[in-house]
Amino acid sequence: xxxxxxxxxxxxxxxxxxxxxxxxxxxxxxxxxxxxxxxxxxxxxxxxxxxxxxxxxxxxxxxxxxxxxxxxxxxxxxxxxxxxxxxxxxxxxxxxxxxxxxxxxxxxxxxxxxxxxxxxxxxxxxxxxxxxxxxxxxxxxxxxxxxxxxxxxxxxxxxxxxxxxxxxxxxxxxxxxxxxxxxxxxxxxxxxxxxxxxxxxxxxxxxxxxxxxxxxxxxxxxxxxxxxxxxxxxxxxxxxxxxxxxxxxxxxxxxxxxxxxxxxxxxxxxxxxxxxxxxxxxxxxxxxxxxxxxxxxxxxxxxxxxxxxxxxxxxxxxxx
Amino acid sequence: xxxxxxxxxxxxxxxxxxxxxxxxxxxxxxxxxxxxxxxxxxxxxxxxxxxxxxxxxxxxxxxxxxxxxxxxxxxxxxxxxxxxxxxxxxxxxxxxxxxxxxxxxxxxxxxxxxxxxxxxxxxxxxxxxxxxxxxxxxxxxxxxxxxxxxxxxxxxxxxxxxxxxxxxxxxxxxxxxxxxxxxxxxxxxxxxxxxxxxxxxxxxxxxxxxxxxxxxxxxxxxxxxxxxxxxxxxxxxxxxxxxxxxxxxxxxxxxxxxxxxxxxxxxxxxxxxxxxxxxxxxxxxxxxxxxxxxxxxxxxxxxxxxxxxxxxxxxxxxxxxxxxxxxxxxxxxxxxxxxxxxxxxxxxxxxxxxxxxxxxxxxxxxxxxxxxxxxxxxxxxxxxxxxxxxxxxxxxxxxxxxxxxxxxxxxxxxxxxxxxxxxxxxxxxxx
Numbered sequence: 019x020x021x022x023x024x025x026x027x028x029x030x031x032x033x034x035x036x037x038x039x040x041x042x043x044x045x046x047x048x049x050x051x052x053x054x055x056x057x058x059x060x061x062x063x064x065x066x067x068x069x070x071x072x073x074x075x076x077x078x079x080x081x082x083x084x085x086x087x088x089x090x091x092x093x094x095x096x097x098x099x100x101x102x103x104x105x106x107x108x109x110x111x112x113x114x115x116x117x118x119x120x121x122x123x124x125x126x127x128x129x130x131x132x133x134x135x136x137x138x139x140x141x142x143x144x145x146x147x148x149x150x151x152x153x154x155x156x157x158x159x160x161x162x163x164x165x166x167x168x169x170x171x172x173x174x175x176x177x178x179x180x181x182x183x184x185x186x187x188x189x190x191x192x193x194x195x196x197x198x199x200x201x202x203x204x205x206x207x208x209x210x211x212x213x214x215x216x217x218x219x220x221x222x223x224x225x226x227x228x229x230x231x232x233x234x235x236x237x238x239x240x241x242x243x244x245x246x247x248x249x250x251x252x253x254x255x256x257x258x259x260x261x262x263x264x265x266x267x268x269x270x271x272x273x274x275x276x277x278x279x280x281x282x283x284x285x286x287x288x289x290x291x292x293x294x295x296x297x298x299x300x301x302x303x304x305x306x307x308x309x310x311x312x313x314x315x316x317x318x319x320x321x322x323x324x325x326x327x328x329x330x331x332x333x334x335x336x337x338x
Numbered sequence: 339x340x341x342x343x344x345x346x347x348x349x350x351x352x353x354x355x356x357x358x359x360x361x362x363x364x365x366x367x368x369x370x371x372x373x374x375x376x377x378x379x380x381x382x383x384x385x386x387x388x389x390x391x392x393x394x395x396x397x398x399x400x401x402x403x404x405x406x407x408x409x410x411x412x413x414x415x416x417x418x419x420x421x422x423x424x425x426x427x428x429x430x431x432x433x434x435x436x437x438x439x440x441x442x443x444x445x446x447x448x449x450x451x452x453x454x455x456x457x458x459x460x461x462x463x464x465x466x467x468x469x470x471x472x473x474x475x476x477x478x479x480x481x482x483x484x485x486x487x488x489x490x491x492x493x494x495x496x497x498x499x500x501x502x503x504x505x506x507x508x509x510x511x512x513x514x515x516x517x518x519x520x521x522x523x524x525x526x527x528x529x530x531x532x533x534x535x536x537x538x539x540x541x542x543x544x545x546x547x548x549x550x551x552x553x554x555x556x557x558x559x560x561x562x563x564x565x566x567x568x569x570x571x572x573x574x575x576x577x578x579x580x581x582x583x584x585x586x587x588x589x590x591x592x593x594x595x596x597x598x599x600x601x602x603x604x605x606x607x608x609x610x611x612x613x614x615x616x617x618x619x620x621x622x623x624x625x626x627x628x629x630x631x632x633x634x635x636x637x638x639x640x641x642x643x644x645x646x647x648x649x650x651x652x653x654x655x656x657x658x659x660x661x662x663x664x665x666x667x668x669x670x671x672x673x674x675x676x677x678x679x680x681x682x683x684x685x686x687x688x689x690x691x692x693x694x695x696x697x698x699x700x701x702x703x704x705x706x707x708x709x710x711x712x713x714x715x716x717x718x719x720x721x722x723x724x725x726x727x728x729x730x731x732x733x734x735x736x737x738x739x740x741x742x743x744x745x746x747x748x749x750x751x752x753x754x755x756x757x758x759x760x761x762x763x764x765x766x767x768x769x
Contacts, residue, residue, distance in 0.1 A: 035544070113662060134662035135546035136616025155664070157546030192546060223540045 026324040030142045030149045033158035034199040042203055045320050046168050052323075053316035055092075065323055066095035069126040074116070075152070076102040077133040081287055081311065082152050082162070086129050089318035098125070113137060114144050121145045127326060130154075135192075148325040156190045162286055163196025165317040166243065167204060169310045173282050174240055178205035183235050185211045185267060186245030186294055189218060189256075193286045194245060198224055211235035212267055215256040232267050236276050243284040244269060244294045260293055270296040274304065282306050347371050347387035348763055353397040353724065358697035359713030368397055370720040373762035377716045390758075392724055398696045399712035400432035400721040400759055402703040404522065404600055405576055406651040406673065407497075408434075408465070410456060411449075412441025417653035417741050419453075420460035422673070425651075425740040427767035429673040430723040430756035432463045435522075435707065438470045439497030445470035445481040447489035454490055462766045463759075466492040466707065471510045471521065475499040480510060487517050492707055493574070495522035498623055498668070500558055502528055504565070511571035520572040520598075520706065525558035525583070526624065535664055537610040537625045545613060547663065550625050552580035559583045563590040566597050574706055575599040577650050579624045581634030588643040598706050600648040601635050603676045604746060607683040608632075612746065618659050618666030619746045622652070636688060639698060646702035649676045653742030671740050675747045681727055681754025692727060720763040729755045 026044060034042065055063060071090045075083050083099065090097045100120075107116060113132070120128060127148045130138050135155030142149040153159040167177070174180050182201050188194045188210045198221075201208050208226040210217050219228050229235040236242050247263055257263050269283070277283075283295070283304045291297045300307060348370035356363050369376045369383065376383075403426065409417040417425075419436075426434050436453070438444035444453060450467055457465045469486030473479045475496040483494060494514055500523060501507045514521050531554045536542050538549025559575055563586060566573040575587065578599045587599050604622065609629050612620040620626060638644040652669025659666050672679075680699065684690045701711035712721045733747040759767040 112660075114660065132662070134664040136664075137662045139616050140662055155546050156548075189543075195544070195546060218543070220540050220543055224544065 026328055029325055029329040030138070031160050031321055031325055032139050032142060032149065032151050034160045034163050034196050034203070035158070037199070037203070039203045042164065042167065042200055045164055045317065045324065046171065048320035048324065049164070049168055049313070049316040052319040053313065056312070056316060061092055062094050063092060064094050066090065066093040066326055069095040069326060070124065071095045071097050071127045071129060071322070072120050072125045073097060073099040073129050074120065075099065075131040076107060077131050077153070078102070079131050079153070081314075082131065085311070085314040086152060086318055089315050090322055092315065092319055093322060095322070113141065117141050117145050121147055127322070127329075148329045150321060150325060153192055155192065156195070157192050158196045159192040160196050161314065161318050161321055162193045163200040164321070165310055165314040166197055166284060166286070167200045168313045168317050169284065169306055170201075170241055172309070172313070173306060176205070177201060180206045180240045181209065181238050182206050182241050182243060183209040183211055183239040184243045184245065185232070185235065185269070187216045187247055187251060188212055188221065188245065189216045190248070190251070191245050197243065198226055202226065209235055209239065213257050213263070216251065232273070233276050236273075237278070239277065239281055241282045241284060242269065242277065245286065246288060246290055247294050264293055268294055268296070269299055271298050274299055274302070277304070284310060286310065346763060347383060348720070349384055349387040349389045350392050350397055350724070351389055352391060352393035353395050355714055356396050356398040356692050356696055357714045358693050358701045359399070359711050360715060361693070362714070363693050368714060368722075370763040373719055373764070375714055375716050375718060375720050390724075395724045395726055395757060396692065397714070397722055397724055398692070399700045399714065400723045400761070401430045401677065401699045402433040402707070402712075403431050403651070403673065403676070404435045404574070404646065404648040404703045404706065406434045406436055406649060407439065407653065407669070408436045409653055410440065411452065415741070416655050416658075418460065419456045419465065421739060421741050422651070422653070423461040423463045423465060424767075425671070425673045425738065427463050427759045428739050428756065428769070429675070430677045430725065430759050431673060432721045432759060432761045432766065433466065433704070433709070434463065435466045435468060435492060437495055437497045438468050439475055439499070443470050443475050444468070445473050445475065447482070447485045450486060450489040450491055463761055468493045468495045468522065470494070471496045472501060472506065477501045477503060477506065480506070480513065483510070483513055483519070484517060487519055491519070493520045493522050496524070498524050500524050500526040500528065504561055507561070508565050508569060511565050511569040511573065515569055515571035520574050520708070522574045522576050523558070523562055524576045525555045525562060525578075527554045527557045530554035530557070535621060535625070536613050537627050539610055539628055541610040541613060545616070547613070552582060552627065552631070555580045555624055556583050556586060559586050563587070563595055563597055566590075567593070567595045570596070572596045572598070577602050577605065577624055577648070578635065578638070578644060579605045579627045579631060581627075581631040584634050584638035584643050587638070588641070591643060598645045599643065600646050600703075601639060601644050602650050603647060603672055603679040604670060606632065606635055606647070607679055608746060613663070616663040618661060618663055619670060619744050619748070621663060621666055621668055622650070622670050623668035636684065640690070645698070645706060647676070647680060647698045648703065649673055653740055654744045655742050656744075659744045669744065671738070671742055671745050674738055674740065675733055675745060675752065677725065677756055678731065678752035678754050679747065682752045685727065686753050720760055722760050723756050724758040725754065725756045727754045729753070731755050
């Protein structure tokens with residue numbers, strides 16, 4: 019096992035917008051090393067032994083919360099999970115006070131999911147311990163963006179010049195935003211697709227293409243990343259009905275002929291089977307949806323390790 | 339005001355007088371006796387007068403603000419009439435119009451009299467209260483507008499609650515015209531701003547914050563213009579932020595519609611890019627717009643489409659404001675920084691003359707209220723400021739007289755500061 023010198027100075031991971039290509043590549047490369055340990059029969063590494071990590075999930079989540087918990091435990095950290103419904107926030111405690119209390123209980127890191135965009139950045143100004151953003155409103159979901167980039171590179175190699183189409187509810191999607199930053203920094207060309215009401219043209223100013231025709235959007239794609247269509251968007255008038263959405267933008271077996279051979283299909287979950295994607299396609303060979311989930315462990319191990327190391331006076335070599 | 343102060347003789351020596359009403363920009367001495375300006379009263383006067391050496395300073399009519407929230411009664415942890423007027427005096431204002439969105443709202447003559455009593459007791463400058471257009475500013479039923487006028491309301495406003503029902507707005511304007519009252523409207527179509535917290539544009543997309551499109555303002559500005567034209571009522575459009583709204587107002591004014599408009603110092607100087615750090619001190623209603631909007635607002639002022647500058651001084655204490663951006667209340671304070679901000683960004687940066695700026699911050703708002711514009715003229719009340727247009731100063735968090743600290747300017751340097759404010763010849767701020 020090779021060891022790498024940690025050249026990472028960020029204590030917090032708030033978003034991918036601020037990260038350089040080198041920083042993203044460093045995380046992904048470390049994640050590759052961690053992934054090779056996942057199949058071991060004894061999975062734990064001692065890297066974060068004695069560290070207490072608080073999983074502060076103030077908005078519902080299963081996949082991300084469990085993935086962070088598993089990742090932290092693989093690194094031998096003690097993990098405490100606080101959910102919105104059981105936190106003092108229901109008694110009216112402010113986020114600031116909740117976080118200061120967690121810090122005073124000598125936690126070493128907070129992983130936070132919050133429905134308000136910017137909440138992790140706000141929190142990082144309040145406390146001294148690292149804050150890892152596990153999704154903030156419609157802003158960013160950096161570890162999802164990283165694990166998607168990781169999965170894409172596993173299947174496509176370098177992303178330089180590759181065409182990635184992100185399809186669906188872009189307007190309200192933190193996953194889309196983190197992917198836009200990660201993929202464009204890694205050299206990919208990104209196309210956002212979906213109805214005008216969910217994919218406003220102003221996204222072009224973030225260095226991506228915008229397309230409202232499904233066929234055009236997927237024909238030259240090396241990968242199509244689907245996003246979940248949320249039911250409440252319909253009532254808010256972003257599209258007339260789920261049926262109409264599916265008829266215009268749903269991906270099914272027949273339309274998979276529009277894709278290049280070898281193009282892969284991704285989805286951050288949870289999937290609405292039969293809405294944005296049909297089951298036979300979601301479970302087909304093109305689909306790498308479950309690889310994404312597995313890779314989420316390795317990527318998050320890398321993030322936790324790097325940020326924890328950066329918060330300490332002396333950063334050491336990676337103990338694999 | 340005490341008798342002796344009223345009778346005090348004042349000799350302001352060596353100042354540069356900037357008077358937009360008399361179109362004067364010259365260096366000469368100013369004399370005040372019994373609270374009013376007097377022309378050169380002779381040697382005897384000079385010997386007995388209190389002499390202020392104002393060499394190097396400018397003397398101008400004091401400022402008027404058409405939109406402040408003094409929060410009393412109801413939210414005196416955020417601001418009071420005492421602290422709010424002290425802050426105003428420090429900023430160079432001697433006339434402020436306070437919004438009726440207090441708790442309870444000022445929608446009946448009893449509340450108005452209570453506010454008048456507090457003003458009488460606590461205010462160090464002139465405060466002109468407004469009355470609600472609708473009961474509780476709920477936009478459902480007309481408030482007793484005639485009784486509010488009789489009780490002393492200078493104008494009508496529903497504060498930040500723009501009347502959505504256009505039928506009701508039309509009735510309100512017809513009624514206001516009968517009473518010759520100006521209606522101050524905060525133009526916002528709320529169906530376009532549900533859960534919105536910042537300008538809808540590239541920054542809101544990047545930050546993942548719910549966008550507040552400029553159309554929300556444009557639509558209501560258009561409605562108000564149309565209703566003002568039909569009813570003949572005077573409508574004053576508060577805190578205009580959208581470049582396209584400036585065009586709508588321009589077309590209306592060209593047709594002779596009786597609308598006036600204001601813009602805030604923050605919309606003249608800051609843009610939606612300021613929200614990048616999710617700091618709630620950049621969260622206000624209406625939101626900061628784009629650089630292009632900012633340019634068009636400045637052009638609108640210069641071309642006369644926008645008549646004046648008003649602060650929309652909206653105090654919130656730190657416990658309320660120190661929140662996740664989505665949850666923090668809208669509003670920033672502005673009275674103590676307004677003049678410095680405008681001098682920094684419009685005079686020093688854009689080269690706009692001091693006399694023009696004083697027109698926007700003193701004479702124009704006076705005229706909109708139907709008051710005689712303040713000027714340095716023999717026999718009129720000596721309401722004036724002394725200021726140094728070139729003084730550099732830093733806005734400090736602990737430097738405010740306002741109870742609240744929710745200022746977007748904290749930590750920034752401004753150029754130009756009020757040194758003293760006089761109301762009827764009496765110093766209400768000096769420092």
